[in-house]
Amino acid sequence: MLDPKFSTFSSKAARAMDDAFNAPLAKHTTLKIGGNANRLCHPNTVDELVELVSDLNAKGEPWFILGGGSNLLVSSEGFKGTVVRTTNLTEIKNPEPGIIEAAAGVRLPHIAKKAANLGLSGMEFAVGIPGTIGGGVIMNAGAHGSCMANILLSAKVLDTTTGELKEIAAEDLDFTYRRCKLDPLKHVVVSAVFKMEQGSAADIEKKTKENEDYRWRTQPIGFPNAGSTFKNPEPTKTAGFLLDKSGAKELKEGGAAVSSLHANFVVNLGGATSHDVTTLLKRMQDCVEKEFEIHLQPEWKKLGKFTDSELEVWKS
Numbered sequence: 001m002l003d004p005k006f007s008t009f010s011s012k013a014a015r016a017m018d019d020a021f022n023a024p025l026a027k028h029t030t031l032k033i034g035g036n037a038n039r040l041c042h043p044n045t046v047d048e049l050v051e052l053v054s055d056l057n058a059k060g061e062p063w064f065i066l067g068g069g070s071n072l073l074v075s076s077e078g079f080k081g082t083v084v085r086t087t088n089l090t091e092i093k094n095p096e097p098g099i100i101e102a103a104a105g106v107r108l109p110h111i112a113k114k115a116a117n118l119g120l121s122g123m124e125f126a127v128g129i130p131g132t133i134g135g136g137v138i139m140n141a142g143a144h145g146s147c148m149a150n151i152l153l154s155a156k157v158l159d160t161t162t163g164e165l166k167e168i169a170a171e172d173l174d175f176t177y178r179r180c181k182l183d184p185l186k187h188v189v190v191s192a193v194f195k196m197e198q199g200s201a202a203d204i205e206k207k208t209k210e211n212e213d214y215r216w217r218t219q220p221i222g223f224p225n226a227g228s229t230f231k232n233p234e235p236t237k238t239a240g241f242l243l244d245k246s247g248a249k250e251l252k253e254g255g256a257a258v259s260s261l262h263a264n265f266v267v268n269l270g271g272a273t274s275h276d277v278t279t280l281l282k283r284m285q286d287c288v289e290k291e292f293e294i295h296l297q298p299e300w301k302k303l304g305k306f307t308d309s310e311l312e313v314w315k316s
């Protein structure tokens, strides 16, 4: 039985609203930080996703698309709006040799392993990135010398400013380091098509396994984190190097600390708040600015209410 509050939404949008009110977002972010969203929805089909976001948008209700929550700091005060989580959209198709089509919520490690099983080379880099296809396209996720832009043919995108659902070729997405021209507050990636090369299954599996093992050795897997905190200002001057050399590994703020394994990782030691994290990020930026006169720009996106001084962290 549908909640009468949703009677004005289309039937598909209402079906996607089966989930929770006052839903704790900490459960759905890899940092394990975040207050409640007014409502959390899990559309089960691409059609439901499109109708839900279109309806929310038409009604002027605030919404946010959440994938794996692996590149996101959510305010401990939460989000006054609807979070639409894509993780039930897991369809993968292999319509012709070398081509893989994946829905927005497919996990990157899963598709990397699926490609390896099919003997397709190109996705090996993504095996240790705990995001989804949607978040991966938005962030141009990358590692081990490759990134989404290298294998993406096109993405199907809902433009909520026009209501249009269109297939956009990769070359029109203006990919650069950890970004593309899509604005996740206006555009919803519903699926993506990748082109990969047929290769030796044994070689692909070996490379995939090596990339996975590298993660275990170099990243703080045991503590909740959200991957690299800051973008690399230059390929030769990584944020991790600059932070390490400026002594940031010693920093701790409330329940949040810089990882002793990797200076560009912030870990939640338990009970960290978004305020602990933004204060820590500001101190990390200050360290590097003092030592190298370089301003580090966060790689993470943010959601919810932050104070003006907390928002300083994202200023360029």
Ligand SMILES: Cc1cc2nc3c(=O)[nH]c(=O)nc-3n(C[C@H](O)[C@H](O)[C@H](O)COP(=O)(O)OP(=O)(O)OC[C@H]3O[C@@H](n4cnc5c(N)ncnc54)[C@H](O)[C@@H]3O)c2cc1C
Residues within 6 Å of the ligand: 030, 064, 065, 066, 067, 068, 069, 070, 071, 072, 086, 104, 128, 129, 130, 131, 132, 133, 134, 135, 136, 137, 138, 139, 140, 141, 142, 143, 184, 185, 187, 188, 189, 190, 219, 225, 226, 227, 228, 301
């Ligand atoms: C341990 C660890 C290791 C990591 N290693 C790497 C790495 O090597 N390389 C790398 O690039 N990143 C890495 N990351 C960061 C992160 O996994 C990637 O940025 C990933 O692409 C984010 O995807 P997501 O689905 O989790 O996005 P989310 O965190 O859920 O969202 C990030 C942004 O994308 C938007 N978004 C998500 N889905 C959609 C959609 N369908 N349509 C429109 N907008 C959408 C959100 O609104 C938000 O603005 C790592 C993170 C962790 C925790």
